[in-house]
Amino acid sequence: MxxxxxxxxxxxxxxxxxxxxxxWETLEGTGKMRxxxxxxxxxAEEGPRAEYTQKIAHTxxxxxxARVILIRTSKSEGLVTKISLLSPHGKEMxxxxxxxxxxxxxxxKMRVPFIxxxxxxxxxxxxxxxxxxxxxxxxxxxxxxxxxxRLIFDSECSSSLSEFAKTLLNHYKNSSADIADLNWAxxxxxxxxxxxxxYSEEKLxxxxxxxxxxxxxxxxxxxxxxxxxxxxxxxxxxxTVQLGxxxxxxxxxxxxxxxxxxxxxLIASVDVCTxxxxxxxxxxxxxLPQKIVATFSSKELCGxxxxxxxxxxxxxxxxxxxxxxxxxxxxxxxxxxxxQGKC
Amino acid sequence: MEDQKAHPLEEPGVSSRFIDxxxxxxxxxxxxxxxxxxxxxxxxxxxxxxxPPQFACVGFxxxxxxxEQFREExxxxxxxxxRVKPIDESVWKSFKEExxxxxSEFHDDDGYARLKQFLSELDTKLGTKGNRIFYLSTxxxxxxxxxxxLHKFGxxxxxxxxxxxxxxxxxxxxxGHDLTSAMALQSELSKFLDExxxxxxxxxxxxxxxxxxxxxxxxxxxxESLWNSRYIDHIQITVAEDIGIGTRGAFFEEEGLLRDIxxxxxxxxxxxxxxxxxxxxxxxxxxxxxxxxxxxxxPITDNFxxxxxxxxxxxxxxxxxxxxGYRQEKNVDPNSTVETYVALxxxxxxxxxxxxxxxxxxxKRLPKxxxxxxxxxxxxPGVLFQQPGKRQExxxxxxxxxxxxxTSLKINCKVPGPKSTIQPVKMDFRYGSYFGxxxxxxxxxxxxDCILGDTTLFARQDEVMNSWKxxxxxxEYWAQKKKSDFPNYPGGSWxxxxxxxxxxxxxxxxxxx
Numbered sequence: 038m039x040x041x042x043x044x045x046x047x048x049x050x051x052x053x054x055x056x057x058x059x060x061w062e063t064l065e066g067t068g069k070m071r072x073x074x075x076x077x078x079x080x081a082e083e084g085p086r087a088e089y090t091q092k093i094a095h096t097x098x099x100x101x102x103a104r105v106i107l108i109r110t111s112k113s114e115g116l117v118t119k120i121s122l123l124s125p126h127g128k129e130m131x132x133x134x135x136x137x138x139x140x141x142x143x144x145x146k147m148r149v150p151f152i153x154x155x156x157x158x159x160x161x162x163x164x165x166x167x168x169x170x171x172x173x174x175x176x177x178x179x180x181x182x183x184x185x186x187r188l189i190f191d192s193e194c195s196s197s198l199s200e201f202a203k204t205l206l207n208h209y210k211n212s213s214a215d216i217a218d219l220n221w222a223x224x225x226x227x228x229x230x231x232x233x234x235x236y237s238e239e240k241l242x243x244x245x246x247x248x249x250x251x252x253x254x255x256x257x258x259x260x261x262x263x264x265x266x267x268x269x270x271x272x273x274x275x276x277t278v279q280l281g282x283x284x285x286x287x288x289x290x291x292x293x294x295x296x297x298x299x300x301x302x303l304i305a306s307v308d309v310c311t312x313x314x315x316x317x318x319x320x321x322x323x324x325l326p327q328k329i330v331a332t333f334s335s336k337e338l339c340g341x342x343x344x345x346x347x348x349x350x351x352x353x354x355x356x357x358x359x360x361x362x363x364x365x366x367x368x369x370x371x372x373x374x375x376x377q378g379k380c
Numbered sequence: 381m382e383d384q385k386a387h388p389l390e391e392p393g394v395s396s397r398f399i400d401x402x403x404x405x406x407x408x409x410x411x412x413x414x415x416x417x418x419x420x421x422x423x424x425x426x427x428x429x430x431x432p433p434q435f436a437c438v439g440f441x442x443x444x445x446x447x448e449q450f451r452e453e454x455x456x457x458x459x460x461x462x463r464v465k466p467i468d469e470s471v472w473k474s475f476k477e478e479x480x481x482x483x484s485e486f487h488d489d490d491g492y493a494r495l496k497q498f499l500s501e502l503d504t505k506l507g508t509k510g511n512r513i514f515y516l517s518t519x520x521x522x523x524x525x526x527x528x529x530l531h532k533f534g535x536x537x538x539x540x541x542x543x544x545x546x547x548x549x550x551x552x553x554x555x556g557h558d559l560t561s562a563m564a565l566q567s568e569l570s571k572f573l574d575e576x577x578x579x580x581x582x583x584x585x586x587x588x589x590x591x592x593x594x595x596x597x598x599x600x601x602x603x604e605s606l607w608n609s610r611y612i613d614h615i616q617i618t619v620a621e622d623i624g625i626g627t628r629g630a631f632f633e634e635e636g637l638l639r640d641i642x643x644x645x646x647x648x649x650x651x652x653x654x655x656x657x658x659x660x661x662x663x664x665x666x667x668x669x670x671x672x673x674x675x676x677x678x679p680i681t682d683n684f685x686x687x688x689x690x691x692x693x694x695x696x697x698x699x700x701x702x703x704x705g706y707r708q709e710k711n712v713d714p715n716s717t718v719e720t721y722v723a724l725x726x727x728x729x730x731x732x733x734x735x736x737x738x739x740x741x742x743x744k745r746l747p748k749x750x751x752x753x754x755x756x757x758x759x760x761p762g763v764l765f766q767q768p769g770k771r772q773e774x775x776x777x778x779x780x781x782x783x784x785x786x787t788s789l790k791i792n793c794k795v796p797g798p799k800s801t802i803q804p805v806k807m808d809f810r811y812g813s814y815f816g817x818x819x820x821x822x823x824x825x826x827x828x829d830c831i832l833g834d835t836t837l838f839a840r841q842d843e844v845m846n847s848w849k850x851x852x853x854x855x856e857y858w859a860q861k862k863k864s865d866f867p868n869y870p871g872g873s874w875x876x877x878x879x880x881x882x883x884x885x886x887x888x889x890x891x892x893x
Contacts, residue, residue, distance in 0.1 A: 074805060116700065152699070154747040
């Protein structure tokens with residue numbers, strides 16, 4: 038877990054650069070090296086999701102040092118800027134990076150781009166995590182997205198998935214930045230699992246003959262998660278577009294259930310029944326959510342359970358990969374095209 | 381980079397020349413430049429022992445002052461603007477005795493006669509041997525008048541750099557207003573001075589980081605072999621300032637940004653980046669190569685809008701605080717059409733640079749202060765590591781002239797892990813980290829070089845003329861075509877939309893600094 042090296046200090050916006058320099062001077066002789074692999078701008082509106090969005094940012098910095106600019110709206114009047122230093126991997130590591138926090142009231146938001154722009158590090162990618170509904174056309178978003186190399190959204194923030202899909206497709210067409218959605222990242226492991234299991238031609242043919250698919254997902258809501266169906270919808274849409282299924286060709290059932298030990302919205306199990314009565318079942322092990330137990334059965338055969346492991350490793354690895362290293366997923370674009378106007 | 385002399389007692393690369401005793405006379409001594417740059421430079425040179433004991437500085441201006449009053453004003457200026465603070469009292473005690481004031485109008489014959497008498501007395505008192513530098517920190521319109529008077533009263537005289545006494549004139553930019561006026565000014569000065577006596581200051585040339593461009597290019601074989609159209613996609617040169625025009629409204633209304641920054645500083649940067657290796661480090665060899673570059677730049681004679689864009693800042697925010705627009709600044713016409721931003725696209729038609737566009741941009745009230753030369757290399761062939769939906773990042777060599785002086789190189793690197801995921805990273809060299817102490821200010825180096833008679837870091841007349849020759853047609857076009865959409869960028873942004881379009885037409889984008 039990254040650790041703050043210094044307390045957050047309030048400074049005037051015009052003093053951000055010099056204040057950061059002075060902070061670094063206090064670390065001279067400690068062996069800490071200032072490092073940034075990219076710029077990460079994070080926007081969150083005051084409320085339950087703000088902390089969650091910040092946690093996303095911290096998840097990223099745990100893995101990679103970055104110049105982080107955290108923008109948070111607040112009901113308090115005015116604009117406050119703070120700076121501090123963070124150390125990924127804990128204080129014992131050699132590198133540290135800068136954190137600039139901007140707390141702003143809604144009527145002062147027009148100042149924010151002018152504070153952000155001078156503090157973007159040149160030559161490094163700029164990842165912009167917009168922790169709010171992008172379809173509202175927020176002027177702050179429109180100002181900052183022009184500079185981003187990658188736009189990261191969270192469909193959880195949106196009340197309409199079809200509007201969200203339309204907005205993202207629009208941004209993709211009109212902007213040079215790659216786009217990503219955190220919910221798409223969250224169900225990556227399931228997509229990888231299916232592409233691995235149904236890799237052979239024979240198995241793929243089986244899947245194409247699916248008649249009924251049940252997707253069980255964790256519908257337990259939290260203060261920052263209420264649209265728990267999204268990952269399941271994404272998975273359904275992904276299978277549909279990639280396998281070329283026509284409308285109503287396959288009966289999909291998205292079944293909510295409450296599973297306290299799983300992250301909200303996470304797909305807990307997928308059952309596939311084909312026209313020839315072949316049945317594939319994939320279930321997250323309740324006690325070990327990285328472990329999937331897969332069974333296959335048909336009229337002639339009942340196979341022994343197989344086990345798969347979703348990638349372990351640092352927390353949120355797929356999230357980090359999605360945020361930092363991918364271009365825009367062509368599969369995701371097709372999913373969005375399907376979803377606009379559907380939900 | 382000094383003129384080499386064959387001398388039995390001089391060891392090349394080891395021996396340093398002592399600076400000649402001399403008197404520096406500053407015309408326009410009560411002006412801003414003297415207070416902010418020239419006098420602090422002389423003070424620091426004295427403080428570091430770079431100037432000889434036989435040195436004096438005489439301020440020449442029309443206001444009524446005593447030597448003491450002028451000294452006190454210069455003390456205040458040095459305290460405020462010296463790169464080293466606070467003022468060293470022990471240095472100041474002796475330094476102030478070298479500062480004098482001479483009251484006169486520029487046209488007053490009696491003033492020059494008295495000046496001659498005064499300087500002669502100083503020669504006797506201090507041993508300055510008749511060596512003179514006349515620093516014309518005035519508006520260019522006074523240059524011919526002052527030189528004529530100096531010549532008339534025998535204050536400037538023909539000499540060669542190797543003999544005593546010598547006399548030289550330093551002139552500040554802008555040298556002329558356009559090609560015609562620059563040629564006329566040159567013609568006027570040539571009546572009284574030969575080229576070796578004219579030192580046209582472009583203070584960018586005095587910056588350590590600008591001087592480092594030639595070292596970087598020609599002392600590292602690694603880069604020179606890549607420094608051509610085969611490997612370079614394009615070059616961007618940016619001079620960005622976050623300040624507005626401040627108190628210079630009246631001056632700026634006459635000049636505009638193209639004359640203020642592009643014609644001189646930026647064209648010098650272009651020539652240093654693009655020039656061929658000189659045969660020697662003699663001033664003339666370096667100037668010759670710079671001129672060749674300027675002569676090879678493709679003239680812009682039509683389709684101006686495709687090559688040159690101008691802008692003017694409107695109200696905006698700097699450092700998060702509201703900032704006035706240009707037209708609201710003091711001494712600026714509320715309907716002014718003077719540009720505070722320029723972007724140019726240039727092509728150099730020679731073997732080295734054919735097909736490599738040079739994009740130049742300069743502006744006031746941009747988000748941050750930054751002067752940088754960025755060399756973007758061609759994208760690698762995408763056959764090996766091309767990821768679907770993702771462009772491979774090009775390598776970029778960025779030379780930061782100011783602030784945060786240094787050089788960085790952006791390269792692509794594998795992210796640790798089982799997959800071949802690529803992440804761009806930066807290798808970074810910073811002057812401050814390696815060399816610690818504050819480097820000398822540009823004016824310190826330039827004044828020293830003028831005393832030494834070394835013209836390397838000054839603009840030669842053909843460099844200036846070629847630069848005007850290229851840019852004057854643009855100025856003429858703009859003069860005819862009035863801008864109706866000014867202001868066209870908010871203060872604190874990176875410039876007008878039309879500048880983005882200029883580079884976007886070539887499928888490229890401006891660097892975000």
